[in-house]
Amino acid sequence: MIKHALLVIWFYSLVFQSVNAQPMIDSIQLKKEFINLEEALRDPENVYRLNLSNQVLNISDTIWSKFSNLQYLSLKNDNLQQIPKEIGNLKNLKVLDLSGNDFKFLPLTFSNLFNLEELYLNDDQYFQLQKSIPLLSKLPKLKSLHLENDGLKTLPKNIKQLQHLESLYLNNNQFKQLPIELKDLKNLKYLDFHNNRFTIPDPIIQDLNFGFKIRL
Numbered sequence: 001m002i003k004h005a006l007l008v009i010w011f012y013s014l015v016f017q018s019v020n021a022q023p024m025i026d027s028i029q030l031k032k033e034f035i036n037l038e039e040a041l042r043d044p045e046n047v048y049r050l051n052l053s054n055q056v057l058n059i060s061d062t063i064w065s066k067f068s069n070l071q072y073l074s075l076k077n078d079n080l081q082q083i084p085k086e087i088g089n090l091k092n093l094k095v096l097d098l099s100g101n102d103f104k105f106l107p108l109t110f111s112n113l114f115n116l117e118e119l120y121l122n123d124d125q126y127f128q129l130q131k132s133i134p135l136l137s138k139l140p141k142l143k144s145l146h147l148e149n150d151g152l153k154t155l156p157k158n159i160k161q162l163q164h165l166e167s168l169y170l171n172n173n174q175f176k177q178l179p180i181e182l183k184d185l186k187n188l189k190y191l192d193f194h195n196n197r198f199t200i201p202d203p204i205i206q207d208l209n210f211g212f213k214i215r216l
Contacts, residue, residue, distance in 0.1 A: 003091060005088045012075050014121055016021070018072060018199075020142065022134070026087055026167070028072075029048065030049075031048075031049070032047050032048070032049065033049040033051050033072075034047055034049065034050050035051050035052070037050075037052060037057075037059065038204060039064075040067075041066065041199065042062065042163045043125065044063075044066035044067045044068070045066070045067075045068055045069055046069070046196065046204075047067055047069070047070060048069055048070060048071045048072065049070075049071065049072040050067065050070055050072065050073050050074070051072075051073075051074045052073075052074060052075055052078065053074045053075070053076040053077055053097070053165050054076065054077045054078070055078055056078070056079070057075070057078050057080070061084040061085065061160070062085040062086060063086075063088040064087055064089050064090060065086060065089040067090060068091070068092070069092050069094055069207060070090050070092060071092055071093060071094045071095065072093075072094065072095045072096075072098070072118035073087075073090065073093060073095070073096050074096075074097040075096075075097065075098055075101065075208060076097045076098070076099045076100050076101075076120070077099070077100035077101070078100075078101060078149070079099075079101060079102060080098075080101040080102060080103055081102050081104050081112065082103050082105075082107070083098065083101075083106055083107055083110070083127060084107070084109035085108070085109045086114060087107065087110070087113075088107065088109025088110055088111070088112035089109075090110070090113065091112065091113070091114065091115065092112055092115055093115060093116055093189070094115055094116060094118065095116075095117065095118045095119075095120075096113070096116060096118070096120065096123055097117050097120040097125065098119070098120060099121065099122035099123050099124065100122065100123040100124070101124055102124075102126055103124070103126065103127065104126050104127060104128050105128055105131060105132060105169060106132050106135050106136075107128075108135070110139075111135050111136050111138040111139070112121045112138075113139055114138060114141065114144070115141055115181070116139050116141060116142055117141050117142065117143050117144065118142075118144040118145075118146075119136070119139075119142060119144070119145055119210075120146040120148055120202055121145070121147055121150065122146050122147070122169075123146040123147060123148070123149050123150070124150055125150060125151050125167055127150060129147065129150070129152070129155075129156060130146075130156035130158060130168065130171060131163050133158045133159060133162065134158070136161075137162055137163075137179060139164070140164060141164065142162070142164050142165065143164060143165065143166045143167060144165075144166065144167040145162065145165055145166075145167070145168055145169070146169040147168070147170055147173070148170070148171050148173070148181075149171075149172040149173065149191075150173060151174060152170065152173040152174060152175065153173070153174045153175060153176070154179060155170075155179040155181045155182070156181075157181060159179075159181050159184070159185070160181065160184035160185065162185065163185065163186060165185055165187060165188055165189065166187055166189045167188075167190045167192075168182075168185070168188060168190070168191050168192070169192040170191065170192065170193050170196070171192045171193060171194045171195050171196070171215075172194075172195045172196075173195075173196055174196065175196040175197060175198070176196075176197050176198050178193065178210075178214075182210060183210060183211075184205065188191065188211075188212045189212050189213065190212060190213045190215075191210075191212055191213070193212045193214055193215060194215055
């Protein structure tokens with residue numbers, strides 16, 4: 001009996017030591033946003049938010065693997081002709097802003113962003129949505145997708161592959177009617193559709209029975 005009790009105490013002491021050995025992430029550290037890449041690279045493992053918007057980036061693709069704990073990344077308005085394939089190494093990334101760039105496709109490694117929850121693709125006039133949807137469909141945690149001011153007139157039929165989506169932002173496009181393809185997004189809860197080329201009274205929206213909240 002005594003031997004059994006000693007074994008139990010020994011086991012729980014090991015568990016306690018293991019838990020205490022894991023570093024605690026400071027809340028201030030989580031919120032700190034780096035806007036200078038050189039500064040961020042001094043201690044990349046402790047960088048959780050990196051905002052490189054409105055910059056001329058001339059960096060090696062290999063740097064991305066150093067930011068192993070990065071949760072937020074903005075490459076907005078950086079005139080990127082293509083997205084670095086090594087961005088797929090950011091396994092802890094939750095929010096990614098690629099708005100205002102000149103790329104057409106996402107790299108195949110994009111499917112490795114298993115923890116990505118929100119993706120901004122606003123003002124990306126050359127982006128090929130239909131060809132990129134199969135990649136996006138492989139992101140199990142992607143809940144919010146921003147496609148604002150992308151010159152969209154219709155939605156591709158394969159949009160239904162994005163079954164994890166809960167929020168979709170299609171404002172400031174060129175739609176003349178509400179895309180019927182939206183009815184296939186069974187988990188969609190919110191659609192932002194304002195500043196398109198038509199206005200529909202609320203009663204008609206209700207009659208369509210899309211089943212989610214729509215902002216016109």
